[in-house]
Amino acid sequence: MNNVFEIRDLSGWFGDNQVLKNIHMDIAQYTVTSVMGPSGCGKSTFIRCLNRMHDMTPGFRTTGEILFDGVNINSEAIDPVTLRRKVGMVFQQPNPFPRMSVFENVAVGLRLNGKNWSRNGLAEVVEKSLGMAALWEEVKDKLDSPGVSLSGGQQQRLCIARALAVEPEVLLMDEPCSALDPVSTAKIEELIEVLREKYTIVVVTHNMQQAARISNNVAFFLLGELIEMDKSGKIFTNPSDKRTEEYITGRFG
Amino acid sequence: MPKKVSKNPKDRAFEALSAFFAAMVLTLGLLLLLVLLYESLPALRKFGAGFIVSQAWNPVEKEFGALSFIYGTVITSFLAILLAVPLSVGAAIFINDFAPQWLKKPVSLLAELLAAIPSVIYGLWGIFVLVPMLRSAFMKPMAKYFGWWIPLFKGPVYGPSVLAASVLLSIMIVPFILSVSREVLATVPVRQKEAVLAIGGTRWEMIRIVVGQHCIPGIFGATVLGLGRALGETMAVTMVIGNRPDIFYSLFHQGYSMAAVIANEFAEAADLQLSSLILIGLLLFILTFLVNLAAKWILSNLVKNTSLRN
Secondary structure, X not given: OOEEEEEEEEEEEEOOEEEEEEEEEEEEOOOEEEEEOOOOOOHHHHHHHHOOHHHHOOOEEEEEEEEEOOEEOOOOOOOHHHHHHHEEEEOOOOOOOOOOEHHHHHHXXXXXXXXXXXXXXXXXXXXXXXXXXXXXXXHOOOOOOEHHHOOHHHHHHHHHHHHHHOOOOEEEEEOOOOOOOXXXXXXXXXXXXXXXXXXXXXXXXXXXXXXXXXOOEEEEXXXXXXXXXXXXXXXXXXXXXXXXXXXXXXXXX | OOOOOOOOHHHHHHHHHHHHHHHHHHHHHHHHHHHHHHHHHHHHHHHOOHHHHOOOEEOOOOEEOOHHHHHHHHHHHHHHHHHHHHHHHHHHHXXXXXXXXXXXXXXXXXXXXHXXXXXXXXXXHHHHHHHHHHHHHHHHHHHXXXXXXXXXXXXXXXXXXXXXXXXXXXXXXHHHHHHHHHHHHHOOOHHHHHHHHHOOOOHHHHHHHHHHHHXXXXXXXXXXHHHHHHHHOOHHHHHHOEOOOOOOOOOOOOEOOHHHHHHHHHHXXXXXXXXXXXXXXXXXXXXXXXXXXXXXXXXXXXXXHHHHOO
């Protein structure tokens, strides 16, 4: 299997405070990888390195390498804008644009970078993306109403559709369900199940059941270190490290 | 807040005192309006609503009208806004999104300090620096090459002009529009900016989208606030506008404003002329009041919208 990401000796600092410590990780194509660990363990910081979302954060720096399709994403040759089109992201809080309709919210990414689309071309991609995000049936009659008029769970799937519209290879999801109710959470999980056929997905979660349900591989982070990464079944039944075992059995975290 | 009458006599005395001061503020405003109304009655009786549309200003014939002053005030304020808004919003975006951390504080502090300079100083600077500079570097060449076919740039070029007043005004209102715009930009949630970046937006696209999504009403409110200041500005405008009551197309023409005519003629006016000046004052009062009211309303709507929405 191809590795989409190969992370080599990645360390990260906010100022003098080291938040990621020498992380090695391979992420294979068309897999779902859950990044799990207690609050403050660096899991969100970690996946935000994968699409260089930290570029905007003053005082954040990394060392080591993140190879995406074999190229170090922090090298001069990589334009973060191009990278982010290939490595999409969905956030903890649904964040549709408040003054855009459902349609525009999905189409917005396509119109970026000076690209021109015909109305029909746009409509096609919007329908396809909403379809993949399992939202089309619910919103097809209200494409012109504001994106923020949808329910929280629908808004989150709208954001997934927005991310899918620019046809990324990878989808990073930073606790995508933590602001949602159980029914919406179940829908997002079903969606991840389907999306894994076409996308490589990395999900941050601190819900262990969720990690167990959706992922091929689970990475367990603690205090900025990758403690272990393994097949989901192995991690939850027979972890190699004592700290992982303590975490999943609820003894700390 | 629920109203509760305190039993403590000191509390009640304090409550009465602060209520008295609050009433004073309202009374002052009301009295101001009443005095303006009362003193302008002779002019109102003589000219009626025609005062607003009459261009006459002839102390000898005792013919007075406010149109050329209203025109000058509105034109200079409008031009000042036109110049100041892009400058202020651009600077606000730079400070908010591009400036390195160490530069943010000094730049915004300096920009806001511009507001503390007395307007007569702006006027002096206008007379000695801005007007000669505009005259030789902009007005003369423009009048020469474009003046004969574009009425906007028609000569003769004196120096003191509507253009000079507008440019000076725009510099004076930049700090107000800048500081409000900066606050408006700072209210944009980080997750909205990240949403644009995450779908492959450039920094420019990020700014364009979040400003469009979140900041338009706020920047509009800031603009109206600046407009309110520009309308009433007296000293600096009087010093560079040329003080000639007229209606004209050329930016290089000398003009007059409502505040400027009051400042210039008040000391020597009597009878109907005095009353007419006070009527102009009343009109200016109403104009700025309405503009500020509009600004407040727009800003409060913005606050409501941002708290409800994403």
